[in-house]
Amino acid sequence: MNLALFDLDNTLLNGDSDFEWSQFLIRIGILDRELFEVKNxxxxxxxxxxxxxxxxxxxxxxKPLSRHSRKTLDTWHAQFMRQSVMPMVTQASRDLVQRHRQAGDVCVIITATNSFVTAPIACEFGIEHLIATEPEHIEGEFTGRVADVPCFREGKITRLTNWLNSHGWTLESFENSTFYSDSLNDLPLMCKVKHPVAANPDETLRAHAVQHGWDIINLR
Incomplete structure (x- = not known):
């Protein structure tokens, strides 16, 4: 049994869903462009x-999630998927995921972007398991705060470890563990798996991958 971990933004997606979600809310007039675009x-x-x-x-x-009902947010997200996310999905990424699924690997998207934004994207790729930053909610409505450890840098290791434990696994349970990422921020987790792969890497990650003999691929 093998484990395939996928970063999402700028890895499986040719763009950043977190950034684009805020840009989408600005574009449809929910967030003030002058206040939010520069900060985003x-x-x-x-x-x-x-x-x-x-x-x-x-x-x-x-915070913007807490200002609107979940029903309204879900309606906006469906529009966001059509207009912003689908153009970022490449055939190369779909093919990569499909190869792992056909091999029977346990496939997981592990991303710093919050699960409200990313859960429908994971479904689009046919990936059952998602480990993401979790927005706190009460009775289905978002509070604007984060729940649990943010799934970012070393936090990805913590969240993955907890997820594996919940299934009775460790990384050592798998014959092979692969992690695809584009970002220097994912170096902590990439150093933990047996097969780190730099996908569309930034300059820092590319240099590290070359130095350590990691595979480098282009999904764009």
Whole structure:
């Protein structure tokens, strides 16, 4: 039995769903462009540079969820999937996931982006298991706060370990464990698996992959 872990943004997707969700809300007039667009871009730049304060970002990203009903948010998300997400889904990514599924591997998307944004995307790829940052909710309505450990950097290791434990597994339970990611932020988890793969890597991850002999692939 093998484990296949997939980062989502800029890995399976040719773009960033977290960033695009805020841009979508700005575009349909839910968020004020002047107040939010510059801040959204700044957080994205910090993420790419490896300097993001995840708690500061989540306060920015999750607060809008608390201002609207889940029914309304779900309606917007369906539009977001059509207009913003589907154009970011590449055939190469679909084929990669399908190869692992056909091999009978346990497939998991593990992403820092919150589960409200990412759960429908995981379904689009046919991936049953999702480990994501969890927005807190009460009776189905979001509070604007984060629940559990954010699924970011070392937090991905914590969340994956807890998820594996809940299934009675460890990484050592699998003959092979593969993790596909584009980002330097995922180096902590990439160093834990047996087969790290740099997919569409940023410059820092590419250099690390070359130095350590990791596979490098292009899904775009």
């Amino acid at each position: 871009q700044a957080f994205y730049d910090q993420y790419k540079a490896g300097t993001l304060d995840i708690h500061e970002f989540l306060d920015f990203q999750l």
